[in-house]
Amino acid sequence: MNSLGLYFHIPFCLRKCSYCSFYSLAGRTDIHQRYAEAISRQLLLYAKKYQNKLRPLTSIFFGGGTPTLLPPQTLSRLLVECLEQFAVANQAEISIEVNPATVAGNSLAILRQAGFNRLSIGVQSLHDKELRQLGRPHTVADAVETVQLARRAGFENINLDLMYGLPGQKLQSWQRTLEDALELEPTHLSLYELTIEEGTPFAFLEEQGQLVLPTEDTVLLMLEETQQALQQADFQRYEISNYAQPGYQCQHNINYWQNGEYLGLGAGAVAFFNKTRCTVIADAEQYCERLEHEEELWQDREKLGQEAAFRETVIMGLRMTAGISLTGITERFGINTEAYYGETLHRLIRQGMLHIVQDRLRLTAQGFLFANAVMAELV
Ligand code: SF4
Known part of the structure:
Protein backbone atom coordinates (compact mmCIF):
# COMPACT_ATOMS: atom_id res chain seq x y z
CA MET A 1 0.00 0.00 0.00
CA ASN A 2 2.17 2.84 -1.24
CA SER A 3 -0.52 5.35 -2.12
CA LEU A 4 -0.92 8.46 -0.05
CA GLY A 5 -3.67 10.99 -0.75
CA LEU A 6 -4.21 14.55 0.40
CA TYR A 7 -7.71 15.98 0.48
CA PHE A 8 -8.66 19.68 0.71
CA HIS A 9 -12.25 20.30 1.77
CA ILE A 10 -13.84 23.56 0.58
CA PRO A 11 -17.37 23.57 2.07
CA PHE A 12 -18.91 26.50 0.18
CA CYS A 13 -21.79 26.37 -2.28
CA LEU A 14 -23.75 28.90 -4.32
CA ARG A 15 -26.93 27.56 -2.72
CA LYS A 16 -28.08 24.36 -1.06
CA CYS A 17 -29.34 21.64 -3.42
CA SER A 18 -32.69 20.08 -2.51
CA TYR A 19 -31.24 16.62 -1.85
CA CYS A 20 -28.00 17.55 -0.12
CA SER A 21 -27.23 16.61 3.46
CA PHE A 22 -23.48 17.32 3.30
CA TYR A 23 -21.94 19.96 5.49
CA SER A 24 -21.76 22.97 3.19
CA LEU A 25 -22.34 26.70 3.54
CA ALA A 26 -24.33 28.64 0.96
CA GLY A 27 -23.76 32.35 0.45
CA ARG A 28 -20.98 32.78 3.06
CA THR A 29 -18.59 34.66 0.79
CA ASP A 30 -17.60 36.71 3.87
CA ILE A 31 -15.43 33.88 5.21
CA HIS A 32 -13.95 32.53 1.96
CA GLN A 33 -10.65 34.36 2.33
CA ARG A 34 -10.32 33.63 6.05
CA TYR A 35 -11.01 29.97 5.36
CA ALA A 36 -8.36 29.81 2.63
CA GLU A 37 -5.84 31.26 5.08
CA ALA A 38 -6.86 28.70 7.72
CA ILE A 39 -6.45 25.81 5.33
CA SER A 40 -3.03 27.12 4.38
CA ARG A 41 -2.15 27.21 8.12
CA GLN A 42 -3.27 23.60 8.54
CA LEU A 43 -1.19 22.63 5.52
CA LEU A 44 1.92 24.16 7.08
CA LEU A 45 1.18 22.43 10.42
CA TYR A 46 0.94 19.09 8.65
CA ALA A 47 4.12 19.76 6.71
CA LYS A 48 5.97 20.61 9.93
CA LYS A 49 4.59 17.60 11.78
CA TYR A 50 5.34 15.06 9.08
CA GLN A 51 8.44 16.62 7.53
CA ASN A 52 10.49 13.90 5.85
CA LYS A 53 8.31 11.19 7.38
CA LEU A 54 5.88 10.90 4.52
CA ARG A 55 6.22 9.03 1.27
CA PRO A 56 5.37 11.13 -1.81
CA LEU A 57 1.73 12.04 -2.30
CA THR A 58 0.18 10.01 -5.11
CA SER A 59 -3.00 12.08 -5.33
CA ILE A 60 -4.31 15.46 -4.27
CA PHE A 61 -8.02 16.24 -4.36
CA PHE A 62 -9.81 19.57 -3.84
CA GLY A 63 -13.44 18.71 -3.09
CA GLY A 64 -16.49 20.26 -1.54
CA GLY A 65 -18.90 21.90 -1.59
CA THR A 66 -17.83 23.88 -4.57
CA PRO A 67 -14.08 24.58 -4.46
CA THR A 68 -14.33 26.84 -7.51
CA LEU A 69 -16.24 29.42 -5.46
CA LEU A 70 -12.79 30.43 -4.20
CA PRO A 71 -10.87 32.56 -6.71
CA PRO A 72 -8.65 30.46 -9.02
CA GLN A 73 -5.62 32.39 -7.77
CA THR A 74 -6.38 31.31 -4.19
CA LEU A 75 -6.83 27.66 -5.19
CA SER A 76 -3.62 27.79 -7.23
CA ARG A 77 -1.72 29.31 -4.31
CA LEU A 78 -2.93 26.49 -2.03
CA LEU A 79 -1.82 23.89 -4.56
CA VAL A 80 1.56 25.55 -5.06
CA GLU A 81 2.09 25.66 -1.25
CA CYS A 82 1.24 21.98 -1.12
CA LEU A 83 3.69 21.16 -3.93
CA GLU A 84 6.38 23.15 -2.10
CA GLN A 85 5.78 21.54 1.28
CA PHE A 86 5.25 17.90 0.36
CA ALA A 87 7.03 15.43 -1.85
CA VAL A 88 4.66 14.61 -4.70
CA ALA A 89 5.00 11.54 -6.92
CA ASN A 90 5.63 11.95 -10.64
CA GLN A 91 2.32 11.62 -12.47
CA ALA A 92 0.36 12.31 -9.27
CA GLU A 93 -3.33 12.81 -9.95
CA ILE A 94 -4.36 16.33 -8.92
CA SER A 95 -8.14 16.79 -9.09
CA ILE A 96 -10.54 19.58 -8.38
CA GLU A 97 -14.33 19.50 -8.23
CA VAL A 98 -16.04 22.15 -10.31
CA ASN A 99 -19.67 23.11 -10.48
CA PRO A 100 -20.98 24.67 -13.69
CA ALA A 101 -21.80 28.39 -13.41
CA THR A 102 -18.91 28.90 -10.99
CA VAL A 103 -16.09 29.06 -13.54
CA ALA A 104 -15.72 31.90 -15.95
CA GLY A 105 -13.18 33.35 -18.35
CA ASN A 106 -9.74 31.91 -17.87
CA SER A 107 -10.21 30.50 -14.36
CA LEU A 108 -9.82 26.90 -15.50
CA ALA A 109 -6.69 27.82 -17.45
CA ILE A 110 -5.22 29.30 -14.24
CA LEU A 111 -5.96 26.04 -12.40
CA ARG A 112 -4.46 23.93 -15.18
CA GLN A 113 -1.32 26.05 -15.16
CA ALA A 114 -0.96 25.67 -11.40
CA GLY A 115 -0.80 21.89 -11.82
CA PHE A 116 -4.35 20.54 -11.56
CA ASN A 117 -4.62 17.72 -14.11
CA ARG A 118 -8.12 16.31 -13.51
CA LEU A 119 -11.52 18.00 -13.31
CA SER A 120 -14.63 16.54 -11.78
CA ILE A 121 -17.70 18.44 -12.95
CA GLY A 122 -21.00 18.29 -11.03
CA VAL A 123 -23.35 18.05 -14.00
CA GLN A 124 -26.01 15.80 -12.34
CA SER A 125 -28.51 15.96 -15.22
CA LEU A 126 -28.63 17.19 -18.80
CA HIS A 127 -32.28 18.27 -18.57
CA ASP A 128 -33.03 21.78 -17.34
CA LYS A 129 -36.28 20.67 -15.70
CA GLU A 130 -34.49 18.04 -13.63
CA LEU A 131 -31.74 20.50 -12.66
CA ARG A 132 -34.35 22.98 -11.43
CA GLN A 133 -36.07 20.26 -9.44
CA LEU A 134 -32.75 19.24 -7.84
CA GLY A 135 -32.22 22.88 -6.86
CA ARG A 136 -29.00 23.04 -8.85
CA PRO A 137 -27.95 26.60 -9.61
CA HIS A 138 -26.86 25.84 -13.19
CA THR A 139 -28.41 25.00 -16.55
CA VAL A 140 -27.54 22.39 -19.18
CA ALA A 141 -25.91 25.16 -21.25
CA ASP A 142 -23.68 26.07 -18.25
CA ALA A 143 -22.60 22.42 -17.91
CA VAL A 144 -21.75 22.10 -21.61
CA GLU A 145 -19.88 25.40 -21.51
CA THR A 146 -17.85 24.24 -18.48
CA VAL A 147 -16.73 21.11 -20.36
CA GLN A 148 -15.76 23.23 -23.36
CA LEU A 149 -13.85 25.69 -21.16
CA ALA A 150 -12.07 22.76 -19.50
CA ARG A 151 -10.92 21.38 -22.86
CA ARG A 152 -9.74 24.79 -23.99
CA ALA A 153 -7.83 25.17 -20.71
CA GLY A 154 -5.96 21.94 -21.50
CA PHE A 155 -7.77 19.45 -19.26
CA GLU A 156 -7.85 16.04 -20.87
CA ASN A 157 -8.97 14.00 -17.84
CA ILE A 158 -12.56 15.04 -17.12
CA ASN A 159 -15.14 13.35 -14.92
CA LEU A 160 -18.84 14.13 -15.05
CA ASP A 161 -21.03 13.45 -12.00
CA LEU A 162 -24.57 12.41 -12.96
CA MET A 163 -27.60 11.33 -10.91
CA TYR A 164 -30.37 8.87 -11.75
CA GLY A 165 -33.53 7.75 -10.01
CA LEU A 166 -34.70 11.40 -9.87
CA PRO A 167 -38.29 12.35 -9.01
CA GLY A 168 -40.48 11.80 -12.04
CA GLN A 169 -37.52 10.60 -14.12
CA LYS A 170 -38.37 8.15 -16.90
CA LEU A 171 -36.00 5.60 -18.38
CA GLN A 172 -35.85 7.60 -21.64
CA SER A 173 -34.90 10.77 -19.83
CA TRP A 174 -31.95 9.02 -18.13
CA GLN A 175 -30.90 7.43 -21.45
CA ARG A 176 -30.87 10.87 -23.03
CA THR A 177 -28.75 12.36 -20.22
CA LEU A 178 -26.30 9.49 -20.61
CA GLU A 179 -26.11 9.87 -24.41
CA ASP A 180 -25.65 13.63 -24.17
CA ALA A 181 -22.99 13.16 -21.49
CA LEU A 182 -21.07 10.72 -23.71
CA GLU A 183 -21.17 13.26 -26.53
CA LEU A 184 -19.19 15.59 -24.27
CA GLU A 185 -16.41 12.94 -24.38
CA PRO A 186 -15.50 12.64 -20.71
CA THR A 187 -12.84 10.15 -19.62
CA HIS A 188 -14.72 9.22 -16.43
CA LEU A 189 -18.32 9.10 -15.23
CA SER A 190 -19.57 8.95 -11.64
CA LEU A 191 -23.21 7.87 -11.62
CA TYR A 192 -25.13 8.12 -8.35
CA GLU A 193 -28.64 7.02 -7.53
CA LEU A 194 -30.56 9.74 -5.71
CA THR A 195 -31.07 8.87 -2.06
CA ILE A 196 -33.43 10.83 0.12
CA GLU A 197 -31.52 12.07 3.15
CA GLU A 198 -33.12 13.11 6.40
CA GLY A 199 -33.54 16.83 6.97
CA THR A 200 -33.37 17.80 3.28
CA PRO A 201 -36.15 19.55 1.32
CA PHE A 202 -36.59 16.30 -0.65
CA ALA A 203 -37.18 14.37 2.58
CA PHE A 204 -39.86 16.90 3.54
CA LEU A 205 -41.55 16.62 0.12
CA GLU A 206 -41.45 12.83 0.35
CA GLU A 207 -43.14 12.95 3.75
CA GLN A 208 -45.87 15.12 2.24
CA GLY A 209 -46.32 12.59 -0.57
CA GLN A 210 -45.17 15.18 -3.11
CA LEU A 211 -42.10 13.37 -4.41
CA VAL A 212 -42.71 10.57 -6.88
CA LEU A 213 -39.58 8.50 -7.32
CA PRO A 214 -39.12 5.93 -10.11
CA THR A 215 -39.99 2.36 -9.08
CA GLU A 216 -37.26 -0.12 -8.16
CA ASP A 217 -37.83 -1.89 -11.48
CA THR A 218 -37.32 1.34 -13.43
CA VAL A 219 -34.11 2.03 -11.51
CA LEU A 220 -32.87 -1.49 -12.31
CA LEU A 221 -33.64 -0.87 -15.99
CA MET A 222 -31.72 2.39 -15.80
CA LEU A 223 -28.73 0.49 -14.43
CA GLU A 224 -28.93 -2.18 -17.14
CA GLU A 225 -29.16 0.47 -19.82
CA THR A 226 -26.18 2.26 -18.28
CA GLN A 227 -24.05 -0.89 -18.39
CA GLN A 228 -24.81 -1.47 -22.06
CA ALA A 229 -24.39 2.12 -23.19
CA LEU A 230 -21.11 2.57 -21.34
CA GLN A 231 -19.64 -0.73 -22.45
CA GLN A 232 -20.28 0.28 -26.06
CA ALA A 233 -18.56 3.59 -25.40
CA ASP A 234 -15.44 1.81 -24.06
CA PHE A 235 -16.07 2.69 -20.43
CA GLN A 236 -15.34 0.08 -17.81
CA ARG A 237 -17.17 -0.08 -14.53
CA TYR A 238 -14.50 -0.29 -11.85
CA GLU A 239 -16.57 0.60 -8.79
CA ILE A 240 -20.27 0.48 -7.90
CA SER A 241 -20.87 4.04 -9.13
CA ASN A 242 -17.78 4.74 -11.23
CA TYR A 243 -16.90 4.08 -14.86
CA ALA A 244 -13.75 5.06 -16.70
CA GLN A 245 -12.04 4.74 -20.02
CA PRO A 246 -8.91 2.57 -19.77
CA GLY A 247 -6.23 4.33 -17.75
CA TYR A 248 -8.55 7.00 -16.31
CA GLN A 249 -9.76 5.41 -13.05
CA CYS A 250 -9.68 7.92 -10.20
CA GLN A 251 -6.54 7.12 -8.20
CA HIS A 252 -7.57 9.24 -5.24
CA ASN A 253 -10.81 7.33 -4.74
CA ILE A 254 -9.20 3.94 -5.41
CA ASN A 255 -6.91 4.71 -2.48
CA TYR A 256 -10.02 5.25 -0.29
CA TRP A 257 -11.59 1.99 -1.46
CA GLN A 258 -8.37 0.14 -0.75
CA ASN A 259 -8.43 1.64 2.74
CA GLY A 260 -5.10 3.32 2.04
CA GLU A 261 -3.71 6.29 3.93
CA TYR A 262 -4.67 9.90 3.32
CA LEU A 263 -4.47 13.26 5.01
CA GLY A 264 -7.35 15.74 5.17
CA LEU A 265 -7.39 19.52 5.31
CA GLY A 266 -10.40 21.76 5.95
CA ALA A 267 -13.56 21.74 8.07
CA GLY A 268 -15.07 18.26 8.26
CA ALA A 269 -12.15 16.66 6.37
CA VAL A 270 -11.16 13.14 7.38
CA ALA A 271 -7.63 11.76 7.60
CA PHE A 272 -6.59 8.12 7.94
CA PHE A 273 -2.98 7.70 8.86
CA ASN A 274 -1.02 5.34 11.14
CA LYS A 275 -4.18 3.25 11.66
CA THR A 276 -5.92 6.30 13.13
CA ARG A 277 -8.94 8.04 11.64
CA CYS A 278 -9.31 11.70 12.55
CA THR A 279 -12.10 14.08 11.59
CA VAL A 280 -11.53 17.82 11.60
CA ILE A 281 -14.22 19.90 13.27
CA ALA A 282 -17.07 20.30 10.76
CA ASP A 283 -17.70 24.00 11.29
CA ALA A 284 -15.91 26.49 9.05
CA GLU A 285 -15.87 29.35 11.57
CA GLN A 286 -14.63 27.21 14.44
CA TYR A 287 -12.10 25.65 12.10
CA CYS A 288 -10.69 29.11 11.30
CA GLU A 289 -10.76 30.17 14.94
CA ARG A 290 -9.00 27.06 16.18
CA LEU A 291 -6.25 27.46 13.62
CA GLU A 292 -5.88 31.15 14.41
CA HIS A 293 -5.49 30.29 18.12
CA GLU A 294 -3.46 27.12 17.56
CA GLU A 295 -6.10 24.95 19.23
CA GLU A 296 -6.92 21.26 18.72
CA LEU A 297 -8.67 20.68 15.37
CA TRP A 298 -10.05 17.20 15.73
CA GLN A 299 -13.68 16.58 16.44
CA ASP A 300 -13.16 12.84 16.41
CA ARG A 301 -10.15 10.56 16.66
CA GLU A 302 -10.30 6.78 16.50
CA LYS A 303 -7.52 4.23 16.48
CA LEU A 304 -8.74 1.32 14.40
CA GLY A 305 -8.15 -2.16 15.77
CA GLN A 306 -6.84 -4.85 13.42
CA GLU A 307 -10.21 -6.56 13.06
CA ALA A 308 -12.15 -3.35 12.44
CA ALA A 309 -9.60 -2.26 9.83
CA PHE A 310 -9.84 -5.71 8.20
CA ARG A 311 -13.64 -5.57 7.95
CA GLU A 312 -13.57 -2.03 6.56
CA THR A 313 -11.02 -3.07 3.97
CA VAL A 314 -13.20 -5.99 2.87
CA ILE A 315 -16.35 -3.87 2.62
CA MET A 316 -14.71 -1.01 0.77
CA GLY A 317 -12.67 -3.30 -1.49
CA LEU A 318 -15.81 -5.14 -2.59
CA ARG A 319 -17.14 -1.86 -3.96
CA MET A 320 -14.62 -2.27 -6.77
CA THR A 321 -15.14 -4.71 -9.64
CA ALA A 322 -11.60 -6.00 -8.98
S1 SF4 B 1 -23.22 21.61 -4.76
FE1 SF4 B 1 -22.86 19.62 -3.78
S2 SF4 B 1 -22.22 20.07 -1.67
FE2 SF4 B 1 -23.15 21.95 -2.53
S3 SF4 B 1 -25.27 21.86 -1.87
FE3 SF4 B 1 -25.20 20.94 -3.91
S4 SF4 B 1 -24.88 18.74 -3.57
FE4 SF4 B 1 -24.43 19.78 -1.63
Missing part, protein backbone atom coordinates in the same frame (compact mmCIF):
# COMPACT_ATOMS: atom_id res chain seq x y z
CA GLY A 323 -12.73 -6.98 -5.47
CA ILE A 324 -10.11 -7.92 -2.89
CA SER A 325 -7.10 -10.22 -3.00
CA LEU A 326 -7.63 -12.91 -0.37
CA THR A 327 -3.88 -13.48 -0.04
CA GLY A 328 -3.20 -9.75 0.09
CA ILE A 329 -5.76 -9.26 2.88
CA THR A 330 -4.29 -12.13 4.91
CA GLU A 331 -0.79 -10.68 4.52
CA ARG A 332 -2.00 -7.22 5.52
CA PHE A 333 -4.11 -8.14 8.55
CA GLY A 334 -3.16 -11.71 9.45
CA ILE A 335 -6.84 -12.69 9.08
CA ASN A 336 -8.17 -15.31 6.68
CA THR A 337 -11.30 -13.86 5.04
CA GLU A 338 -13.01 -17.20 4.33
CA ALA A 339 -12.42 -18.47 7.87
CA TYR A 340 -13.46 -15.15 9.41
CA TYR A 341 -16.83 -14.86 7.65
CA GLY A 342 -17.41 -18.64 7.49
CA GLU A 343 -20.96 -19.66 6.61
CA THR A 344 -22.12 -16.07 5.88
CA LEU A 345 -19.57 -15.82 3.08
CA HIS A 346 -20.34 -19.26 1.71
CA ARG A 347 -24.07 -18.53 1.71
CA LEU A 348 -23.52 -15.26 -0.20
CA ILE A 349 -21.46 -17.25 -2.72
CA ARG A 350 -24.21 -19.91 -3.02
CA GLN A 351 -26.80 -17.15 -3.49
CA GLY A 352 -24.77 -15.82 -6.43
CA MET A 353 -23.91 -12.49 -4.77
CA LEU A 354 -20.17 -13.08 -4.43
CA HIS A 355 -17.62 -15.23 -6.20
CA ILE A 356 -13.95 -16.05 -5.88
CA VAL A 357 -11.94 -15.87 -9.08
CA GLN A 358 -8.20 -16.52 -8.95
CA ASP A 359 -7.70 -15.41 -5.36
CA ARG A 360 -10.01 -12.41 -5.69
CA LEU A 361 -13.30 -12.14 -3.83
CA ARG A 362 -15.73 -10.08 -5.87
CA LEU A 363 -19.36 -9.10 -6.14
CA THR A 364 -21.12 -10.83 -9.04
CA ALA A 365 -23.26 -8.83 -11.49
CA GLN A 366 -26.25 -9.77 -9.29
CA GLY A 367 -24.26 -8.81 -6.17
CA PHE A 368 -23.66 -5.32 -7.59
CA LEU A 369 -27.42 -4.79 -7.86
CA PHE A 370 -27.86 -5.66 -4.18
CA ALA A 371 -24.50 -4.39 -2.94
CA ASN A 372 -25.88 -2.62 0.14
CA ALA A 373 -27.57 -5.77 1.40
CA VAL A 374 -24.41 -7.84 0.80
CA MET A 375 -22.20 -5.31 2.60
CA ALA A 376 -24.61 -5.22 5.54
CA GLU A 377 -23.94 -8.93 6.08
CA LEU A 378 -20.17 -8.44 6.14
CA VAL A 379 -19.92 -5.23 8.13
